[in-house]
Amino acid sequence: MLTRQSVRQSRSAVLAIIRARQSSTQPPDPNIKPLESILIANRGEIAIRVNKTAARHGITTTTLYTDPDAASQHAYSSSRSYNLGQTSEYLNQAKILALAKDHGCQAIHPGYGFLSENADFARKCAEAGITFIGPPPSAIDDMGDKARSKEIMNAAGVPCVPGYHGSDQAPQRLAKEAEAIGFPVLIKAVRGGGGKGMRIVQSADAFSDMLDSARREAMNSFGNDEVLVEKYITTPRHIEVQVFADKYGNSLALGERDCSIQRRHQKILEESPAPELDDNIRKDLWQKARAAAEAVKYEGAGTVEFIFDNDTGKFYFMEMNTRLQVEHPVTEMVTGLDLVQWQIMVAEGRRLPLTQDEVEERISKRGHAIEARIYAENPDRGFIPDSGKLLHVRLPVATDDIRIDTGFVQGDTVSSHYDPMIAKLIVRGEDRRDAVRKLAVALESYEVAGPVTNIDFLKRCCESNDFAEGRVETGYIPKHHDELFAKRTPTPEVLIQAALSSFLQAKSQKPTVPQQTQANTPTSLSWSSPQSNLQSRNFTFQSADEETTPGTTPQTHSIQISQLSPTQFTAQAGNNSYTLTSTLDPTTNTLTTYFPHTRHTSRIIHASDSSIIHLFTPQGSYRLTPTQPGWLAKALGTTEKANSLLSPMPCKILRVDVKPGDVVKKDQTLLVIESMKMETVIRSPGEGLVVKRVVHGQGEVVGTGVELVEFEEIEAKE
Template sequence: MRAFRKSTHLSRQLLATSGLRYSSTAAQTTKSLTSVLIANRGEIALRVGRTAAEYGIRTTTLYTDPDARSQHAVSSPYAINLGDPSAYLDGDRIIQIAKEQGCQGIHPGYGFIDLNPVEREPSLRKKMYRSRADLHRPTMAGNRVYGKQEELTRDSESKDIMTKAGVPCIPGYHGTEQDPEYLKTEAAKIGYPVLLKAVKGGGGKGMRIVNTEHEFFDQLASAKSEARNSFGDEVMLVEKYITTPRHIEVQVFADKHGNCVALGERDCSIQRRHQKILEESPAPHLKEDIRQDIWEKARQAALAVGYEGAGTVEFIFDNDTGEFFFMEMNTRLQVEHPVTEMVTGEDLVRWQLIVAEGGRLPLTQEQIEQRIAERGHAIEARIYAENPDMNFIPDSGLLLHLRTPTPTPTVRIDSGFIAGDEVSSHYDPMISKLIVQGPTRDAAIQKLKSALEEYEVAGPITNIEFIKRMCVSSDFVAGDVETGYIQKHHAELFTPQPPAPEVYAQAALGLGLQEISSAHGNPFSGPPVTAIGFGSGTNFQQRDFNLVGTPADGKGEPTTTLVTLRQTAPAQFDITVSGKTYENVTSTFSPTTNTLTSFFPHTRLNTTFICYSDRLTLFQSGRQYRLQLAMPEWTKKALGVKEMKNSVLAPMPCKVLRVEVHEGEEVKMGQALVVIESMKMETVIRSPVDGVVKRVVHGKGDLCKAGTELVEFEEKEEL
């Protein structure tokens, strides 16, 4: 039984009378859309819903069990629970729900149905097309020839059609023969280096660069394995690999009346793991004649197949020669479409609605070019929950604190989360998209940097600090970009930036004021911190804190800094950080904003201070700092923490809140094993040694007596 949810407030908003979505050049030829199902989640579901609401279109959204409390689940008047986390990929069921809800169309957003290897087959497209269900509904001819959407033979066909249409294609093999020896022979004909790419791939998976024939078979096996596990299909194509490539794509739109326009290009060259991080428009240092040519080739690509709707024609641009080659066409709006919206001033979801209703495109090519000339430069940064220092591995968890830049006409945030939401491990870890616009590229970069300094996320690790470093990377500022930029500039982008002494001082002040506030019955928000060794707030005189800055990449020894905090008067302290003393520092904390304001002898500091268990997150002077509060030895003894060779025990009667490890996992000394709760206080139990987890004895929700075994492990022999 599907759960059914209704939001009366948004229902009234959606049913309110709105302005026309048609310009004078967009005469309506079919019945207007009044109801749409949004077959996606997160920020794109919210973004599509906003445009629909503006034009009085009723929306139905979908959510799964992990997304039951998500923003998109409560954003529209009707929301249907799909249940299983993977149900967003069930195209047949989504079409059935759309019919049951009386929806005239389905907006797929991006990803899921578009990228699902099962639902790429023509059957789903035909079902959606015949029922007028797919709002971006590209024509069947267009969908037939773009090989990424269907079978391998169609990919070869698409290249042939593009070549006949005058669109340059990168040299490569796109045939059906998949014998490894045959593929190696084709690679030799093309010339190394070559790119191996899964035909049904996406998101950078199933791709390998082969530099010499000696590594061909190993890389092929690796690419096939990844493709098979990710897409259920290991068919590969082989293409010439451009050694200094840029990823440049063109946003095209076509209607049923034969009109087709290019809404400018986007440079998406800053990538990790073949996935985009920064996108911008116009592309820097692109000669005007090449820009006009690449726009025209994109239009030719769409016209060659009778395309209709929103599409993105992707090209590989060779920095060395200035040549560009057709790569593929994505038959949908892309994640980065707001960049184009910023430089044209147009709502592309509105354009999709117009085309779906049979209208003409709102602007001509000449009008679009005039808009782009007037509106300067736009850049989008994808804000991900991920750890750049550990090869950008995804992170997840509760958003303990979230503060975004102030939106303006030139600063836009497309987000799917608010503070208190959880970034799920089931889905893509993108938290939001930050898009800025400026009169020039330099102005846009400066605006992006300033906006990022206002962006605060506590909980999961994010890539915000990394993007800040990108904004000051000299070659990026100069516009000298390529898809291998991050690897090429690794030393510059990943240089450690240790906290200043004032950061440690503010951390100690925050902890001290927290204790004093708690003693007077006004605790800070969030669970009280343990393992500090503080006594009663009425006796507060001097406290020592050992604050640890753990290397994000897990390499090297954690750095521990001793901070001594001595109260000399109400709200006044002397603070010593590694031997350096700041005298007569006055400090106050605002719980409503989590802001710690301190007056040091030489400056005033405003710091956002977030404390959760033994982890501290501080935002100060435009940077984020993550610290850990070390447990003093005498406090360990007071808590009764026992270190046995093969076990970690509960130090007190407690309830297990979370288990942070799994059986068979290798752990390091100090790594979190279990989070327990006792007397409404949380304590993180950490591993006393390096070892391998043999058994997790107690799970989430279990009640344990003091001395109960929590985790059993075997010490590594090399210790």
């Protein structure tokens, strides 16, 4: 049995062999300082990702976790792991550095987010004699300040978007500059990224509110509320170039990625090479990205991001992310390189092992790659994040061309304290069309029950004709809204599957049956079962995700099931009657039903901690909830609040814009909430309502489904 000590000894032995082979073939280089131990100052899939590469090269790793992450996968991915304590402690520089020194870690890998682009932390690492696996602090400073970076890029001949990047942050000055630039404009936090602190402003009337919102979010995420104002390009693409540089002035462009499919200014689909891009422009992007890196004496992995104007064919420098990107596996797929290994190699003082020509030759032979980010979020409700236990997870089969990077397994909990990304699904094809097909097939076999996810939305993106043809832009989702958000009503077959599953599950609850019959499966129940009164039953379902407005009732669907024999049933769905055969495999939760002219196979998960039924069918996934009879609601002492607005997720109330007695219009702002460091505006669902009661105030923290505002209808005037 392997112990932590034996794992460490094995890694040390592997490391000794690797170093011995290196020293026997080449003289020692005083500039190279091999790393034998790394502390990974991050969480989730990126912590696991870094750990895999380090372990493969004989490097001992130490991982960190907080109280909410105590049972997380990354906490167990290393033989050495330490609890930082409270939720925000991934940002505690002093504690992380102390742990690294106390446990003999030679280097710190910051992953992405948290401290990865913190120049002050990089300096403190150097002062403590610890290698920061990232660029020099000066480069982080130069590129982390978006205003300063524009000045450097202009001097280096890298084109920039017209805008105001000055130090005068007075609201009046910013509003005046926006007027001079011409609407629409983009307000963007000077520090940070990931779409946080970013707002598109269409008119002067909206500028003040958008500025306040962007600043609040920037301060909450980055501790700095300075912003810049730029011209907003109406049909842009987001194209970025992966660059690498070493300590000797060598730089490479490892190809570009198109990241135009975004929501809330955050990417959800990334691909390489960028589709429908002239090759001369592609090479120019690479050259300008290398010039950007060289202008700040960059080292390690970085990404130079550009806005490409579909209307003019011109591109403009947007920002540089001085770290490894979430979407780096796309580049790994099209180059065949391990970018984390390259980060470690550069941090050790080694030279880049390839030339630009060799990189381009690799890219020309490895086809096309696409990454889809799997999020716990609800696309139908503005992509608001979700959280909760992963009751069921079924992954696509990993191959050389299909890769899944994840920090979660079935049974884990997606915390409301951190980013809601569950995993990244990366595929590679011979060309773009092949890659899109592979992604669509992989998404079909990806199942997650528990929190709401964006998997079905990603499927619809793959099916969208313009995406399939490579006609992408950052406004793709709103432009194709009707196609991507088409309302799906459960078919009779789906509803019958849900009813049959509920019926069979109820019949399998046999607490008084003798022990010897407990092994019976739900498909071979004895007719002497104490639950034989369940031979016929009515079921009423409604969509668990159906968004309703005060005073309205979600659509309900009624199904009647009668059992004729252990596997024979009749079903009544509306005006349609069916005689069918159905069997349930309880080990895989797979229900197979033979309708008169077709067979339906679904995986069905009944949430034990809620009434939600998750169905994974060839027609897509559904979340249904049985409705309670009226008499049961009365017996439980519950009452409906038809005119109440409920919190869509666990959140903190940042601002309340209404008070009792206010008349509100449709889409008027009622409250502003924050969850997972993202602001969400809660708007009035209808017109002609009077706020009767604001239940919670600014600064309060509430859970999902908690009443926020209660309305009363305005009496009609005669």
